[in-house]
C-alpha cells in the first residue's frame with residue numbers, strides 16, 4: 001500500500017490581502033494533511049503564491065512598486081497567514097523562485113521539442129482578473145461592458161503574436177481519461193461540467209504573451225512570457241524538484257494524491273493541467289477536487305464586491321480553532337456555503353462549548369473529585385459501554401473510505417453524533433449515584449475518558465490546538481497521535497495520572 005500522500009492548495013495571487021476564501025482552501029487542505037499524517041502516511045502538503053502575470057503587474061503598478069518588491073511584500077502576508085491558520089504545510093512555493101522558473105522553462109522545452117507548441121497569432125477576449133481567455137460565446141455585453149459569463153469578470157480584446165499549445169489534440173485522450181478514472185474529478189456534478197465543456201470542442205490554447213513582461217521568459221524567444229496558468233500549474237511539480245525525476249521527493253510524491261481547489265479554477269486543473277502533462281508524458285494527478293465558494297449573504301466573497309470577511313479579524317475575536325471548526329463543519333464540502341458571525345457564534349456555543357467542551361469538563365471534574373485525577377481501573381464493560389465504544393471500530397472502514405473520497409461531512413457528522421452520545425452516556429449512567437459501587441463508577445469514568453480520547457483524536461485535524469490540549473491530559477503528545485488507536489477500547493492504562501486543564505471554549509455571550 002502506498003503510504004505517501006501529496007496534497008496541494010491552489011497557489012494564491014498576492015494581488016490583494018488574503019481573505020476567507022483563501023483561508024478556507026488552506027484550512028480544508030490542512031485538515032486532510034493532518035488526518036493522513038496521524039493515519040501514518042508520509043504527507044507532503046504544499047501551498048504558496050502565484051506571482052506572475054498581468055494581474056500582478058497591474059496591481060504592483062497601481063501601488064507604484066516594481067512587481068517583485070510588491071510580491072515579496074504580499075507573499076509574506078500569505079506566508080504569515082499559513083502560520084496564523086496553523087497550517088502544517090511542508091513547503092511554501094513562490095513562482096518567482098528560481099527553482100520554479102527552471103522547472104517551468106524545462107517543461108516548456110519538453111513541450112516545444114515534442115511539437116506540442118507552435119507560434120501564431122491570438123485575437124480574442126482576455127480577462128486579466130481571471131488570467132483566462134474566453135471565446136465569443138462565453139462573453140456577455142452589459143451596458144457596453146463586456147464580461148465573462150463564467151466568472152462575471154471584465155474582459156478586454158487582445159491581439160498579439162502568441163505561442164499556442166495543441167490543446168485540441170488532447171480532447172479525445174482527456175475524455176478517455178475521465179471515463180477510465182471516474183473519480184479523477186470530484187464532486188461528480190463538477191465532473192459533468194468539465195466533460196460537457198471538453199465535448200463541446202477544445203481549441204488550441206494561447207500559452208504566451210508578448211504585450212507585457214512580468215512572467216517567465218519563453219526560453220527560445222525572450223520577447224514572450226509564458227502564460228501564467230502554465231507557469232502556475234507547474235508549481236505542483238517544481239516543488240518536488242521536477243525535472244529531476246530521480247529526485248526522492250518527485251519519486252515519492254508524484255503523482256499528487258489530491259489537488260484541492262475552488263470550483264472557479266476547475267477548467268485549468270481538470271483540462272489544461274492534465275493536457276500539459278499528457279503532452280509532456282508526465283503521470284497525471286490522482287484527483288482534482290473543486291470545493292464550493294464561501295459566500296457572504298448570497299454572493300462570492302471578493303475584493304471587487306467589497307464583502308470580505310477578514311479571517312484575521314475573526315480569529316482575533318473568536319479564536320483559530322473556532323474558525324477552523326466552523327468552516328469545516330458548517331460548509332457542506334463541495335457546495336457553496338454562506339457564512340455569518342451569528343452562525344459562527346451559535347456553532348461555537350452549541351458544538352464546541354456545550355458539546356465537546358462540556359463533555360471534557362464534566363468528566364474531568366468528576367474524575368478529579370472522585371478518582372484523584374487518575375485513569376481508573378475498569379471492570380468488565382457492560383452492554384451500553386460496548387455499544388458506544390465499538391461504534392468507532394464498526395465505522396472505522398467507512399470513516400477512512402469517506403475521507404479518501406473527500407466526504408468530510410460524514411466524518412464531521414460522526415464526531416458530532418458521538419459527542420452527543422458520549423454526553424448522553426455520562427448522563428444516563430449517572431456515575432455520581434454509583435459511589436457505593438466503585439467498580440461500576442470507575443468503569444463508567446473509564447469509558448467516558450476513552451470516548452474523550454477517541455473523539456479528540458478525530459477532532460485533532462479540525463481543531464489541532466484544542467484537541468492536542470485535551471490529548472495531553474492523557475500524556476499523548478502531538479507527534480504520538482495515532483488515528484488507528486480509535487478502534488482500541490482499552491488504550492488508557494489504569495493508575496496513570498491525568499493532567500488538569502482549564503476551560504476549553506468560552507461561550508459567546510453577547511450580553512456580556
Ligand code: MSP
Nearest residue numbers: 010011012013021022050232233261262293294301
Ligand atoms: N492563482 C490562482 C490559482 C493557481 S493554482 C495553480 C488563483 N488564485 S486566487 O487567489 O484567486 O484563488 C485561490 C483559491 O481561492 C481558488 O481555489 C479560489 O477558488 C479560492 N477562493 C477565492 N475566493 C473564494 C471564495 N469566496 N470562497 C471559496 N474559495 C474561493 O485562482
